[in-house]
Amino acid sequence: MTFRQARWDEPLLWELRPPPEETGAVPALPGIPERMRRRRAARWPELTELEVVRHYTRLSQMNFGIDTSPYPLGSCTMKYNPKVSEQLARRPGAAQLHPAQPESTVQGALEILWRLERALGRITGFPEVSLQPAAGAHGEYAAMLMIRAYFRDRGELERRTEVLLPDTAHGTNPASATMAGFTTREIPSKDGCVDLAALRAAVSDRTAAFMLTNPNTAGLFEPEIVEIAATVHDAGGLLYYDGANLNAILGITHPGRMGFDVAHLNLHKTFATPHGGGGPGAGVLAAGERLAPYLPVPRLVKEGRTFRWEYDRPRSIGKIKAAYGSFGLDLRALVFILLHGEEGLKHVARRSVLNSNYVGKRLGELLPRPFRPLxxxxxxxxGAPLKARGLRTLDLAKRLLDEGVHAPTIYFPSLVEESLMIELPESESRRELDGFVAAFSRALGDSDANLRSAPHALAVGRVDEVAAARHLLLSWKDLRARGEVPAGPAPPSDGSGKA
Amino acid sequence: MARFIPSEPGEEEGLLRELGISSTEELFRDVPQKVRLGRLGVGAALEEREVVALLDRLLAKNRPFTKDPAFLGGRIPIRFLPAAVDAILQRSEFYTSYTPYQPEASQGMLQALFEFQSLWVELTGLDAANASLYDGATAAGEALLLCHRIRPGRRFLVPSSLPWEEKSVLANYATGPGVRVEEIPFDPATGRLDLEAVRAEVKRGDVCGLLADLPNGFGVVDEGLPELKGILGDLPLVVSADPLALTVLEPPGAWGADVVIGEGQGFGMPPSYGGPLLGLFACRSEHLRMTPGRIVGATRDAEGRRAFSLTLQTREQHIRRSRATSNICTNESLLALAFVAYASVVGPRGLAELAQRLNERARTLASALAEVPGLRAPAFDAPYLWEFAVAVADGNAEAFLERVRRGRVLGGSPLSDPRPGAPAGLGGLFLTAATEYTDERAIRKYARLARGAVRASPGGAA
Structure with a gap:
């Protein structure tokens, strides 16, 4: 292996230049009562700008990103984030706008949101779109609240308390349904797809909704989607689309055409807004006619050539987030759509599916692939065959990191033993795909000992996550109070000076 | 576009050949014809140069708040951002990374998040913080759910002065467990929470917790809040706090808060018309296992080095599914990095000075507006930091602000709920804020326009 990550043993900010042990009271502010004044100033260090910049630059060098390496996390759609979006989102006309500004001073921003809503309406096949949710799971949750409100208006909420979902559903689906006050019930899969007979047996007049992602988390398109929709609707339930996997079907089909009633999208997946190390994301709600009246307020409306916020939606669930959406990310998503256009978006779907089938075929020669190959x-x-070597999928994932590529999603979905879930979106070229396959093959072919002890080429060796949960050290304060864990290698135990 | 999808001649054909097929169309043969689409109708692709031109044309229709005096705040302050903060955020190893599921590959972001947690713990006086939630309003929602887990009552108390957006978000988060969000009135003279009313509601029972904000929706620093814990007893107390305020005010953890949440965008991020934002969340150790969101912990690697990883993941949706403490997955990690980078670049002294300066300017602003007949500024006789409510005599804050705006001053934001049929309780009030851009000239201009605006109101003060 030739890859080596920086290993800085970078101290915490508090260790760069420890703040004084005792801090005094902060200066009094006129009018602020003495009892409210901070008696001891908060402690963090005074550093020069260079010290801060160097600290975070070093930390950044101990982090994989799409810009450094392929990032094949399944269901995360780690595609390239065009740089022009970063530049445009920082323009004063975008960044220096306050959400409380009057509509007349933000017409351009409203038009950007409007254009994005219209484009996403066409992409999803739904008449109305709201950009309010903060992330995908937040969109799911809002949709569940809308479904609740819908059944309450119809007088059916007492009865319709159950949300169905496949056993392959993203974990956010059952969590969102539960948070919205529904009970959940899993429908077993058959050959990686929804078992229609099991679904038919499960639906009833208690069914509020069926939550489905298509293509699903096994990467399979649900071929019986039309029958699934009919089954749910015939039982009086609604069909919810989890848009995490929309990338594969852009312009090929859409939730509207497939018979869904409401959908969420992740702008940070399909529409290339950067994931930011775990966020920000940006969620989208798109709804058909039955649920559109329940979308959160405000709604953006166009009158002549003017845009304004509309609050007069008596059936709306209200607000689910302080501001309307995440304008900085919405702008980036619109830029992505503009750069690609109709043909480009369809190409996104075709190429991402081509990439995944190609890599699937190549890696299928190395490890078992469940379900149908398309x-x-x-x-x-x-990763079940690894067990014969006394190894696990986790070991393979860690060893892959040593190749300078990120690991796939592992241990999800759980219906496959020791599963790895791999997604390499359209922005990865054949050269990168072949490089990933070669890295995977090298990792798999390495010695048992190397796999078990991997990684070796990163800023740290294998991290003890069990200890992290057993002895909770969650802040600098904990480190000081409950046993310091120093930066750098542990002191040598044999006096050799070698850790 | 070729730059974003590889299109070297023959590349796709080669991949197709490997698969033994001749066209990508065959890859979609499992998608039933019945659901296939023709055209989407999203238009043709533009060159990057054309996209920039189009976006610049649209952005030119906006008027950034730096162009005119702007007295806007609420939970989203207007701050000057040192260039170093954005330079750190533009390290693409940070912003193009995903949730650090593989800790060995993500030590940089994990350490930054650990530092962020450390700072929020330091500011709040509580035991532990998570690695962020979506925004201050949803953090309030998650805090409500935590309270309900701690004490399963069916009533959650909030000040009636809470911004209507937050009340609305809270009402949504309360739906699932069947909790009612009930409002506690404020003292009409001081804008402070009516502690007697809190006492009475607690006595009535079935309460799962109370949220108070610092400063409150009127900008008031309510010196009654430290008495709340005594009234609530073992009922959980949630405090929603402005992080800059916590550099100068006694931390809520020191006077009994069980959860401290807040909106953190003001530390390191521009307002960007409302997003992305940063939800702050800290709590006491004993409640940690019931809390939402990602948490980063320190541990060791196989060689005994310090290392960081996500921890307590068994609370989370990807493991616990329907029994998770929250559905949150994606959070606001990059903004958490911005938060701690901003606090580090500006430094503790710099932030204390900022707080002093903003407070001074707010007092100058209040004196200037107080002299305008027809305005009551501040509307409440109570301490404030850099924001305060103003009462408009004719009860129409919207119209007043619009008249001021015509003179190119953004005077504040109305406090009323704009939804038809909403109670008109706060109709005559707006919130105004001093910012780093607020100078003497801006204040004079505002006061001059305010006089004209009041005179122009129907039956307004002479």
Missing amino acids: VKHEFLLS
Whole structure:
């Protein structure tokens, strides 16, 4: 292996230049009562700008990003984030706008949001779109609240308390439904897809909704989607689309055409807004006619050539987030759509599906692939054969990091033993795909000892996550109070000076 | 576009050949014809140069708040951002990374998040913080759910002065467990929470917790808040706090808060018309296992080095599914980095000075507006930091602010709920804020326009 990550043993900010042990009271502010004044100033260090910049530059060098390496996390759609979006989102006309500004001073921003809503309406096949949710799971949750409000208006809420979902559903689905006050029930899969017979047996007049992602988390397109929709609707339930995997079907089909009633999208997946190390994301709600009246307020409306916020939506669930959406990210998503256009978006779907089938075929020669081979945006492998070597999928994932590529999603979905879920979106070229396959093959072919002890080429060796949960050290204060864990290697135990 | 999807001649054909097929169309043969689409109708692709031209044309229709005096705040302050903060955020190893599921590959972001947690713990006086939630309003929602887990009552108390957006978000988060969000009135003279009313509601029972904000929706620093814990007893107390305020005010953890949440965008991020934002969340150790969101912990690697990883993941949706403490997955990590980078670049002294300066300017602003007949500024006789409510005599804050705006001053934001049929309780009030851009000239201009605006109101003060 030739890859080596920087290893800085970078101290915490508080260790760069420790703040004084005792801080005094902060200066009094006129009018602020003495009892409210901070008696001891908060402690963090005074540093020069260079010290801060150097600290975070070093930390950044101990982090994988799409810009450094392929990032094949399944269901995360780690595609390239065009740089022009970063530049445009920082323009004063975008960044220096306050949400309380009058509509007349933000017409351009409203038009950007409007254009994005219209484009996403066409992409999803739904008449109304709201950009309010903060992330995908937040969109799911809002949709569940809308479904609740819908059944309450129809007088059916007492009865319709159950949300159905496949056993392959993203974990956010059951969590969102529960948070909205529903009970959940999993429908077993058959050959990686919804078992229609099981769904038919499960739906009833208690069914509020069926939550489905298509293509699903096994990377398979649900071929019986039309029958699934009919089954749910015939039982009086609604069909919810989890848009995490939309990348594979852009312009090929859409939730509206497939018979869904409401959808969420992740702008940070399909529409290339950067993931930011775990966020910000940006969620979208798109709704058909039955649920559109329940979308959160405000709604953006166009009158002549003017845009304004509309609050007069008596059936709306109200607000789910302080501001309307995440304008900085919405702008980036619109830029992505503009750069690609109709043909480009369809090409996104075709190429991401091509990439995943190609890599799936190549890696399928190395590890078992469950279910049928034709996949969409992602595919699954089983690391079960590693068990014969006394190894686990986790070991393979860690060893992959040593190749300078990120590991796939592992241990999800759980219906495949020791699963790996791999997605390499449209922005990865054949050269990168072949490089990933070669890295995977090298990792798998390495010695048991190397796999078990991997990684070796990163800023740290294998991290003890069990200890992290057992002895909770969650802040600098904890480190000081409950046993310091110093930066750098542990002191040598044999006096050799070598850790 | 070729730059974003590889299109070297023959590349796709080669991949197709490997798969033994001749066209990508065959990859979609499992999608039933019945659901296939023709055209989407999203238009043709533009060159990057054309996209920039189009976006610049649209952005030119906006008027950035730096162009005119702007007295806007609420939970989203207007701050000057040192260039170093954005330079750190533009390290693409940070902003193009995903949630640090593989800690060995993500030590940089994990350490930054650990530092962010450390700083929020330091500011709040509580035991532990998570690695962020979506925004201050949803953090309030998650805090409500935590309270309900701690004490399963069906009533959650909030000040009636809380911004209507937050009340609305809270009402949504309360739906699932069947909790009612009930409002506690404020003292009409001081804008402070009516502690007697809190006492009475607690006595009535079935309460799962109370949220108070610092400063409150009127900008008031309510010196009654430290008495709340005594009234609530073992009922959980949530405080929603402005992080800059916590550099100068006694931390809520020191006077009994069990959870401290807040909106953190003001530390390191521009307002960007409202997003992305940063939800702050800290709590006591004993409640940690019931809390939402990602948490970063320190541990060791196989060689005994210090290392960081996500921890307590068994609370989370990807493991616990329907029994998770929250559905949150994606959070606001990059903004958490911005938060701690901003606090580090500006430094503790710099922030204390900023707080002093903003407070001074707010007092100058209040004196200037107080002299305008027809305005009551501040509307409440109570301490404030850099924001305060103003009462408009004719009860129409919107119209007043619009008249001021015509003179190119953004005077504040109305406090009323704009939804038809909403109670008109706060109709005559607006919130105004001093910012780093607020100078003597801006204040004079505002006061001059305010006089004209009041005179122009129907039956307004002479």
